[in-house]
Amino acid sequence: MIVSEERIIHGVVASVGMAVGKAVRTFDPLFVSFNFKLRPDQICKEVERFRNSVEKSREQLKRMQAELKRKSGPESSFLIDAHLLVLQDRLFVDRIVEKIESESINAEWAIQQVSDDLFQAYDRLNDEYLRERRGDLDDIVRRLMHNLQSKPLPSFNKLPYDAILVGKLVPPSTLFELRSHRVVGLATETGSPLSHTAIMARSLEIPAIVGAPELAEVASGDLLIVDGERGVVIWSPSDETLAAYKGRDRDGKRLKKKSGASVSSPAVTEDRVQISLGANINFSEEVRSAVTHGCESIGLYRTEFDFFREGKQPDEESLVADYSLVLKSAKGVPVTFRTIDVGIDQRSWDGVNSNLGVRGLRFCLENTDIFKKQLRSLYRASVNGPTRILLPFVSTVDDLDTATQILADVRAELDLRHQPYDRNVPIGVMIETPAAAQTCDLMAPCVDFFCLGTNDLIQYYLVIDRSDQSVVHLYNPFHPAILRCLHQVYTLVRPTGKSVTVCGEMAADLPSAAVLLGLGFTSLSVSLTAYPRIKRMIRSVSMSQLRDLSGQILKMHKPKEVEARVRATVYGT
Ligand code: PEP
Ligand code: MG
Numbered sequence: 001m002i003v004s005e006e007r008i009i010h011g012v013v014a015s016v017g018m019a020v021g022k023a024v025r026t027f028d029p030l031f032v033s034f035n036f037k038l039r040p041d042q043i044c045k046e047v048e049r050f051r052n053s054v055e056k057s058r059e060q061l062k063r064m065q066a067e068l069k070r071k072s073g074p075e076s077s078f079l080i081d082a083h084l085l086v087l088q089d090r091l092f093v094d095r096i097v098e099k100i101e102s103e104s105i106n107a108e109w110a111i112q113q114v115s116d117d118l119f120q121a122y123d124r125l126n127d128e129y130l131r132e133r134r135g136d137l138d139d140i141v142r143r144l145m146h147n148l149q150s151k152p153l154p155s156f157n158k159l160p161y162d163a164i165l166v167g168k169l170v171p172p173s174t175l176f177e178l179r180s181h182r183v184v185g186l187a188t189e190t191g192s193p194l195s196h197t198a199i200m201a202r203s204l205e206i207p208a209i210v211g212a213p214e215l216a217e218v219a220s221g222d223l224l225i226v227d228g229e230r231g232v233v234i235w236s237p238s239d240e241t242l243a244a245y246k247g248r249d250r251d252g253k254r255l256k257k258k259s260g261a262s263v264s265s266p267a268v269t270e271d272r273v274q275i276s277l278g279a280n281i282n283f284s285e286e287v288r289s290a291v292t293h294g295c296e297s298i299g300l301y302r303t304e305f306d307f308f309r310e311g312k313q314p315d316e317e318s319l320v321a322d323y324s325l326v327l328k329s330a331k332g333v334p335v336t337f338r339t340i341d342v343g344i345d346q347r348s349w350d351g352v353n354s355n356l357g358v359r360g361l362r363f364c365l366e367n368t369d370i371f372k373k374q375l376r377s378l379y380r381a382s383v384n385g386p387t388r389i390l391l392p393f394v395s396t397v398d399d400l401d402t403a404t405q406i407l408a409d410v411r412a413e414l415d416l417r418h419q420p421y422d423r424n425v426p427i428g429v430m431i432e433t434p435a436a437a438q439t440c441d442l443m444a445p446c447v448d449f450f451c452l453g454t455n456d457l458i459q460y461y462l463v464i465d466r467s468d469q470s471v472v473h474l475y476n477p478f479h480p481a482i483l484r485c486l487h488q489v490y491t492l493v494r495p496t497g498k499s500v501t502v503c504g505e506m507a508a509d510l511p512s513a514a515v516l517l518g519l520g521f522t523s524l525s526v527s528l529t530a531y532p533r534i535k536r537m538i539r540s541v542s543m544s545q546l547r548d549l550s551g552q553i554l555k556m557h558k559p560k561e562v563e564a565r566v567r568a569t570v571y572g573t
Contacts, residue, residue, distance in 0.1 A: 007235040011187065011212030012472060014198035016228040016529075019164060019185030019207045020237075020245060023222045026167030035109040035220060038100075046100050050107035053147040058087050060143065086140045092118070107148055115141045164224045166215055170197055185226035187233045189215045192472040199505070200282055200305070202527050209233050211472065267296075267535050273543040275517065277535060278336075278525035280503055284322060287329045290528060297334045299525020300390070300451065300503040301326070303374070304340040313370065319377035327385035334386035336428065336451070336501075336525075337378055339364055339371065341392040355465060360393025360430070365402055375410045379421040390428040390451055395435040400446050431500070432456035437489050444496035452489060452521070454504025458482055477512045478562040483519075483554055490520045501525050510537050511566045515553065518546030537570070545569060 024034050038046055065080040086092055092114065099110035118137055164185035186201050191210035201208035207228035218224065218235060225234040225245050234241060267277040278299025279290040283306050290298055306322065307314060314322075327335060341360040364371035378389055389407075394400055407427060414421050431440050432453030440450060454477065459466040461482060464475045476482070493500050501523040506512040508530035514537065516524065526534050549569050553562045 005236065006238045006241060009187075009209075009212050009214045009218075009233040009235055011209035011215075011231055011233060012193055013208075013228050013231045014191070014193040014210040015186070015201035015206055015208035017205065017207035018228055018245060019162070019226045020242065021162035021164040021184045021224060021226075023166045023187075023218050023220055023224050024163040025218070025220045026165060026170055034106075036106055038104045038106065040104070043101055043104060046107055047097055049148065050096060050100060050110070050144075053107070053144050054087055054093060056147045057140065057143045058084065060147075061087075083140050083143075086137055092137075108145060111141060111144055111148075164226055166218050166220075166224070168216075185224070186210075187212060187215055187218075187224065187226055189213050192466060192475075199527070202529050205529055265535070265539065267538045269517070269538055269546075270540065270542045271544055273522065275538050276501070276523040277531070277538065278501060278503075278523070279531060280525050280527050284326045284329075286528060287326050287335070291329065291331055291333055293528060293531060295333065295528075295531065297336070297525070298330060299336055299501050299523075301335055301337050302341065303337055304342060307340050307374070316373050316377050316380075319374065320380045323377055323381035323387075324384045327381055327387060330385055332385060334388060336388040336390050338390040338392050338430070338451075339374055339378075355459070361391050361399055361403060362393060362395075364391075365399060365406075368406060371406060372410055372413075375407060376414065379410060379414055379425065380419055382422040382425050383420050387422060388426045388428060388449070390430060392430045392453070393432060393456070394429045394443070395433045397439065397442055397446070400429065400443055404446055430456075431489055432460075432504075434460050434485075437461075437485050440489055441492040441496060444493065444498050447498065449498055450493060450500040451525075452486075452500055452502040452504065454482075454486075454502060454506035457485065457504065458506075461485055476559045477506045477509070477515070478553075478559040478566070480554075480557060480559070480562070483515070483550075483562065486516070486519050486521075487550075487554060494520070499523060508534060510534070511563065511570050513537060514541060514546055514570045515550065515566055517541070517543065518548075518550030518553075520547075520550075541570065 026034065061080050061083050065084075095114045096107070096110045099105060099113060100107055103110070115137060122137070161182070162184045163182050164187055165183060166187050168189045169191050170186060170188055183206065186197075186206050186208035188197070188208075188210045189212060191197055193210060198208060198210060207226045209226055209228065209231060212233060215233065218233075223236055225237050225241070227234065227245070234245075237245070267275045269275065276296065278297035279286075279293070279295040280300040280302070281287060281290060281298055282302050284301075287298065287301075307319075323337065326337075339361075340363070342358070342363045358366055364374075375389070378387060381387065391400070391403055394403075404427070411421070411423065426448035428449040428451055429436065429440075429443055429447045430451050430453045431437055433456065436443065437457060444450075455466060458464070458475060458477060458479075462474065462476070462479060464471045466475065489500070500521060502516050502521050503525040507516060507524040508526040510533065513524060513526075513534055517538070524534065546569070549566065553565055556562050556565070
């Protein structure tokens, strides 16, 4: 669609900042396809890349078929035949090769064009059974795309212009894989600011707007402004708008530089209460920057992004090397490694995982070979610096007992192998399920520390899926249920003497962070982007005033009243 007039598309801010660039469309929630022209000398290689992906897909399907035959007999394995047939279909495979060669386009784009034609043909069929076969093609297209993209695509770095990724949904690992100095912004039709994609965008400091369905009309190459302050995307901006935004961008950069200066000052409140302020990171490369910024700890390292980065299981030796490098780069700053958490918007090898299903520790207890491998690697790396292990999504003391036994087994195994490790690595638990919030005092004897995951805790408490934008407006940390829950956690944990660090996004939002301090939490961990502003907030508030505030808001009935009172205290408005 050609738009000549400036148009404002409303969405939700997922990552602040602003970006000007040309849209690069992704077309699928799981796979990113973009269109670029090849040079004549690149065509042969691209055809080979496509054929390799066909071969890889065929091997995977054959393995899957053999497994299906073994487990459930020959009857169900015919399902895979349909997929294998698509891969043998000359109308499909040869047409893709022909497109790459005749139009000099990348394999992903050729696959998409050919499959789009076939999808349309399927949709026109009257026979319901045949129409259903569309799903087989859909599946195979996903598989081919996945296999094509298991390696990063070098050409993306060579984009001739600053790009804003636009799509229905961009998974966090994809955003990470596609990050480059030329990806300046992200705008998605669906998603919420609490999804891992949003968290990833914030980590990468990529301005992002999510939940903007009108973006469906935007085409690759269209000029866009992502405004991560107002929560809008400006499509086809006028020259005046463009000039105004470019001016704001310069001011923003100046401000960022200025705020960086305060980062080395201690995190103490006006009335001299010391607050521990750590950094949340999503991938190993962030450690260096956290240390350079003077962060006193890595309060949360979400290891799943690096773990699943290659699209296949990492081996123990490479994990040991990666974790050792993280600890060496941390230069003595303690690092809290959270064992892999597989959530709804994270990619794993076996597809989508439900928020209420096999997540976090549940996944690890069902896949003990993977869990043990990660634990062995963490212990082995622990000789390189202060290491802490954190277990996510814990909901029962029984699960915790099982995990504790597995940790002991792993240590015994390392003893047998005569492998050195730190036997005093502290073990912690995320309080992020209502069950953990209610029973953290019962869990305390089994753990050394706690981390409070408000992102999940709020979603489970208020029954709001954090990745569903249709309910995002209901997600409210000032809800009396949340305040009471946080107060209860503090009251239950305090007598146990175990520390609690709040590492959910609540700690990164100024008014909510002030509430946490008032409720008694004196250890926070936030993303690097939020670090300077939270430090400034800590230095500008008085703890005794915040304690009074918490006494008042715990008696209030409505989130709006709470928010107004908190804002008045923090901002003096
Ligand atoms: C949380 O749930 O608050 C948390 C920090 O973990 P994640 O955002 O990775 O689920
Ligand atoms: Mg969580």
